[in-house]
Amino acid sequence: MVHSGPDSSPPYYDPPMVTIADVARAAGVSPSTVSYVLSGKRSISETTRRRVHHSIRVLGYQPNAGARALASSRTNVVALVVPLRSDLNVPVVMEFVTATATAARTYDHDVLLLTADEGAAGLHRVVASSLADAIIVMDVEAAEPRVPVLRELGTPAVLIGVPDDPHGLTCVDLDFTAAGSDCVHHLADLGHRDIALIGPSPAVYRRGTSYAGRFLSGFRRTAATRGVEAATMACVPTYDGLRECLDDLLAGHRPATGLVVHNEAILGPLLSELARRQLSVPEDVSVLAVCPPDVAQAQAVPLSSVDIPAVELGRLAVELAMRLLDGPAEPEVRLLPPRLTARGSTGPVVA
Amino acid sequence: MVHSGPDSSPPYYDPPMVTIADVARAAGVSPSTVSYVLSGKRSISETTRRRVHHSIRVLGYQPNAGARALASSRTNVVALVVPLRSDLNVPVVMEFVTATATAARTYDHDVLLLTADEGAAGLHRVVASSLADAIIVMDVEAAEPRVPVLRELGTPAVLIGVPDDPHGLTCVDLDFTAAGSDCVHHLADLGHRDIALIGPSPAVYRRGTSYAGRFLSGFRRTAATRGVEAATMACVPTYDGLRECLDDLLAGHRPATGLVVHNEAILGPLLSELARRQLSVPEDVSVLAVCPPDVAQAQAVPLSSVDIPAVELGRLAVELAMRLLDGPAEPEVRLLPPRLTARGSTGPVVA
DNA sequence: CGGCATCGTGTTAGCGCTAACGTCAGAACC
DNA sequence: GGTTCTGACGTTAGCGCTAACACGATGCCG
Structure with a gap:
């Protein structure tokens, strides 16, 4: 039992910092040897490696992050x-965040969380103060104002989403154009001649969020190809907005x-709302x-869907960031192919 | 236009790191003076302060985080x-996360994101490697295994949620006991004699997540006081689970x-499901x-609700963490009073 | 058997910053 | 006119770590 003074409950107990020198002494080697054991940057004999690792474990040594940096x-x-907006898909964002953090750990990295409201200045701050080696940016807009800053900073960066001009930057995303297209094909294959897209909130389109536009264009193009009548509407995320939407889409003569x-x-x-209108799915x-x-x-009816592979995207973003850190790699735009899973909410048109 | 060599697009451009010495030289003072201007830890004449700030701005100086640390x-x-579980309230978690990050920035701090799967070892790692000054832990269980570690580490820590034994630790949360109680009062006041609690997934109760239990006990106790018949069930987050739930709750003789x-x-x-069963709310x-x-x-019907003040909790957690950093403060358990807002989904019993 | 890789390890100069210690001028006091 | 005090600043020793340099001991080749 440790007794540290007259008062038995000191407010905060000073952590007994273990340094690389302590480990070196315990293992009977020089500090640099410990460092090299840890980094693997030069060959170490099996015996000393073991001794060093042993001392590290016994002392509970953790390299000081600041000193190392x-x-x-x-x-x-x-x-x-991360975006602060509430008009986008919160669960997807969260999945992405945790996936990123988890993936980063597998590369022995940690994640520093920035909010989008700091804008480009935040990026500059983090880079200039050497808080991070690489940056991953979510919720990229078409005319993304942070893109020029990223290019200029020269810091390894990965965007989730594809801006209009991704030149020189690494991007990952779902191939939303293909996703839009696949959706039309799926319904057209089932015999539907009149379909509609209920898209994200108008605000999302207004600020030119890249994925929304790409999905829309894939949707429209394929609808034209397949000769399908396709209505499209943005939908504000309220019940009333939805009602109007449905009034428009389901009440016409077609x-x-x-x-x-x-x-x-x-x-x-x-x-x-569909249930309320006595419309059964599918x-x-x-x-x-x-x-x-x-x-x-x-959902009430398990829905056929195109997956948004948030976890996979997070992992991929980290992976690409690590590749950029390892040595200059060609910037690339990596689009994951969509996967459509039928779950029973889509069926053939009943004549 | 910068031209940096024979090849016009070097993969990564080396950042021209500006140091405190550069600023000092530009301002005609010593490095320590710049440091003191920044920290305010000793008095500086107005003229010097201005010159230093000017040089900082001109050079775009940002102190190196590692060196400073x-x-x-x-x-x-x-x-x-942050928790990795998907069985809890994702939007609330996300709100909390962003609120924390935003609040931390107002105190000139950044947020390092850890996932709960690292467990107590993660806490130790972060503290031992001096990656952070304080820790905020979400999704606290009743018998929280990380609590003893936190106490022992002696690092300033704030828990979101209250473990069974919060001794010596600072906690913030909604007062879920009062919330459970308020809910019963609200319904009882409207004349309801038979009410039911549909709680979180059984998994949440099983692992003893503190808020679930506290809400439940507030609910039950007040139901007893008010002489209200109160059923309680955990509900798995699937449509089928819900159906069973409702069958039980709405089909009895009372x-x-x-x-x-x-x-x-x-x-x-x-x-x-209520709509499907032709039951109208309220x-x-x-x-x-x-x-x-x-x-x-x-929702389809705007719901009367007890708010979960995620943003406020995040801000408060950061605030308390900062207080702990400023100097040893008394640990405290801070419970925010619940606020019930009637929105029309609750009404008097129709006889 | 001398030279020359190669391997395993030690020594040490910083990385950029903070804070403890000095210094020095002028005000204030008796 | 000493003495003390109090701003306002400069000088510098580390913080813990990494990586460049150095060095001895083998082994292998001619």
């Missing part, structure tokens, strides 16, 4: 810029028989969602 | 441990007329939710 100009931290929903927040309300109307699989499963 | 043993980083829903994920499905059944206000608003 100072000496090596490597922080082993990647910065992750009502839509297939709905593609690229707006996770309104999936639940949509199904409720008999009266087919519903195809764009969302993570677990969300699709959890 | 090494010299001062202060990182200006708080670690935030069916519940008021539902308290402490499970954000099933709010949507619940309303759909005429046939009152629904009272525990969730953030925006979620309550976005």
